[in-house]
Amino acid sequence: MTWTSTMSSGYSSLEEDSEEYFFTARTSFFKKPSGKLTEQKDVEKDRELRSHLSFEEIRRKVELYNAVTRDHLKMTLNPDGLYTGFIKVQLELRRPITVTGGGGGRVKGQEAFYLPHGYVNTLHISSSNTVQQVIEALLSKFTVADNPAKFALYKRFRCEDHVCICKLAEGEHPLLLRLLAGPNTDTLSFVLREQQTGEVMWEAFSIPELHNFLRILDKEEQDQVRVITTRYNIYREKLEAAIRAVSSPD
Structure with a gap:
């Protein structure tokens, strides 16, 4: 088949x-x-x-x-x-x-x-x-x-x-x-x-499986950190641009 x-x-x-x-x-x-x-x-x-x-x-x-x-x-x-x-x-x-x-x-x-x-x-x-x-x-x-x-x-x-x-x-x-x-x-x-x-039931998993889970969680954590860091960098840039716009003389 x-x-x-x-x-x-x-x-x-x-x-x-x-x-x-x-x-x-x-x-x-x-x-x-x-x-x-x-x-x-x-x-x-x-x-x-x-x-x-x-x-x-x-x-x-x-x-x-x-x-x-x-x-x-x-x-x-x-x-x-x-x-x-x-x-x-x-x-x-x-x-x-x-x-x-x-x-x-x-x-x-x-x-x-x-x-x-x-x-x-x-x-x-x-x-x-x-x-x-x-x-x-x-x-x-x-x-x-x-x-x-x-x-x-x-x-x-x-x-x-x-x-x-x-x-x-x-x-x-x-x-x-x-x-x-x-x-x-x-x-x-x-x-x-x-x-x-x-x-x-973690005991049902083998040691290699548990290590794989840890590696996956580490990668997901790093991905989330990058997403959050990027978002706050964008907010910071917008705030700094707004401050410069308000502070600059007409």
Whole structure:
């Protein structure tokens, strides 16, 4: 399979290799708490739906899905009841990821990179693949060395007049959610983010990662100092010009 790396889209499969490119961006180390009760309810709903859908119901839903999809990313139903299809995952990572050497030799050893915020990757998966497997597949495609436990998959959906985002539990099946919601990403979309469990678990990071964070923070601090210094120099020049204008004789 081929995977095209762009700023807006990409394609990869759980079974096939790909190439990757990385870009720099800014970061934040802060996290917000997540709702455990909502996650548990979603898993129970997922399990209930899977246990109640017959082969014929799945077939009808797959046919309806394929009939309305507009991007040719159709689903395929197998005789055993499993089906395959595509999901798009938007990457909203605020911290750098650590990648290992590979991908044509562009990276040697381990280095930290920022992925572009909002980058979308398309995965070809099976209805049996879980959230945890999807996360691991995404990290594998980018040759990410970070612990998969640092990341979480979220679903973004419309709730009345506003957009909601909810963390998915590791055992949920994204392709089932895609099938039930239909192909419209405005109705349901997937987002990969860092885990949001309160305080940052610094012990989960390796020493090279922590050193990379320090270097990044130093660079951001220097950038901010330059911006502030430039701004105040401009103010000073304007004030001095105003003073000279007032002090000069007519």
